[in-house]
Amino acid sequence: MVLIQSQDFEISTNEVIGWLISFGIKFKRINVESQNVRLLKLDLSLNGQLDIELLIDDEKVNIKDISGYWHRRGRLLIDPIEKNGYANLKETFGDKAVNEIKTNLSRERECLNSFIDKKLTEVQNVIGDSSKGTLNKLSVLQKATQVGLKISPTLVTSEKKYMEVFLEKQGSIITKAILDNLFTQTPEENLIFYTEEIKTDKVESFPPNFYYSLFQQKIEKSYELRIFYLLGKFYSMAIFSQDDRQTSVDFRKYNNDKPNRRVPYELPQDLKEKLDNLMKSLDLNSGSIDMILTKEQEYIFLEVNPVGQFAMVSHPCNYPTEREIAEYLSTGKIPN
Numbered sequence: 309m310v311l312i313q314s315q316d317f318e319i320s321t322n323e324v325i326g327w328l329i330s331f332g333i334k335f336k337r338i339n340v341e342s343q344n345v346r347l348l349k350l351d352l353s354l355n356g357q358l359d360i361e362l363l364i365d366d367e368k369v370n371i372k373d374i375s376g377y378w379h380r381r382g383r384l385l386i387d388p389i390e391k392n393g394y395a396n397l398k399e400t401f402g403d404k405a406v407n408e409i410k411t412n413l414s415r416e417r418e419c420l421n422s423f424i425d426k427k428l429t430e431v432q433n434v435i436g437d438s439s440k441g442t443l444n445k446l447s448v449l450q451k452a453t454q455v456g457l458k459i460s461p462t463l464v465t466s467e468k469k470y471m472e473v474f475l476e477k478q479g480s481i482i483t484k485a486i487l488d489n490l491f492t493q494t495p496e497e498n499l500i501f502y503t504e505e506i507k508t509d510k511v512e513s514f515p516p517n518f519y520y521s522l523f524q525q526k527i528e529k530s531y532e533l534r535i536f537y538l539l540g541k542f543y544s545m546a547i548f549s550q551d552d553r554q555t556s557v558d559f560r561k562y563n564n565d566k567p568n569r570r571v572p573y574e575l576p577q578d579l580k581e582k583l584d585n586l587m588k589s590l591d592l593n594s595g596s597i598d599m600i601l602t603k604e605q606e607y608i609f610l611e612v613n614p615v616g617q618f619a620m621v622s623h624p625c626n627y628p629t630e631r632e633i634a635e636y637l638s639t640g641k642i643p644n
Contacts, residue, residue: 327634340382374638379436
């Protein structure tokens with residue numbers, strides 16, 4: 309059986325499942341928004357044999373019967389099984405004791421969750437890892453340089469004076485999120501943190517101190533590269549975002565009236581080797597990599613997202629990514 313950890317309305321997951329169905333492979337999907345998972349038993353014998361049985365949507369699933377596991381989004385969380393038995397405790401011991409009991413039980417639940425997460429990554433055919441769903445962007449940048457990749461000069465500061473020195477030195481700079489890009493909604497609109505250019509004429513309006521912010525040199529690009537990495541294989545696409553002012557700094561500011569041109573792209577072998585070394589150093593077997601090719605024909609590494617979208621690469625470039633994910637989860641093999 310194949311177990312898939314995903315989220316509602318994740319289209320790529322639907323497409324992979326479509327292939328599993330066509331292959332006749334039994335699967336179970338858990339969505340983070342609506343998962344219903346209970347731990348029935350975790351039996352560790354004297355000789356170290358482990359037997360873990362879960363109840364997923366009223367179906368018993370033993371981990372030893374799971375041959376393929378795909379962490380797409382979120383993580384598996386077992387039911388806290390919190391009953392209404394705290395009232396008596398509250399009367400007897402008071403609010404403080406009850407809150408500490410709840411905290412302790414939550415920590416025990418997290419201990420079980422972490423153990424089960426780890427065991428899932430040890431089944432036969434695995435793609436992804438919930439413990440690596442979010443990376444430290446700064447650590448990744450440093451590791452990228454250690455494997456021979458070029459990056460954009462980067463500064464993190466809360467001081468206007470340091471930002472001004474950086475701007476003067478680099479000539480032109482952008483700012484982006486230190487960790488994940490915020491996406492939220494209000495009753496009136498969607499709010500998204502984009503990559504933005506810091507223009508010299510706007511710096512005057514900056515206060516002397518602000519929240520910690522990440523700045524990088526703005527690089528004039530020939531085009532952007534979105535690369536999906538899967539088990540040592542690369543599916544690459546060039547995005548001509550610089551041809552449109554709306555998308556030139558951040559291609560996620562999609563121009564639906566005039567979409568960016570996107571074409572398949574073959575990476576140089578030496579670049580593949582460096583990226584493969586980076587992904588292995590991060591202990592990732594899948595992820596979406598963003599890069600830029602400069603006007604001077606230099607490849608600049610930007611970041612890697614372990615759970616980034618890959619349909620945006622497979623669909624316009626006609627890559628069989630979804631089928632090959634399903635094939636690996638089913639057989640442990642993907643075509644060369």
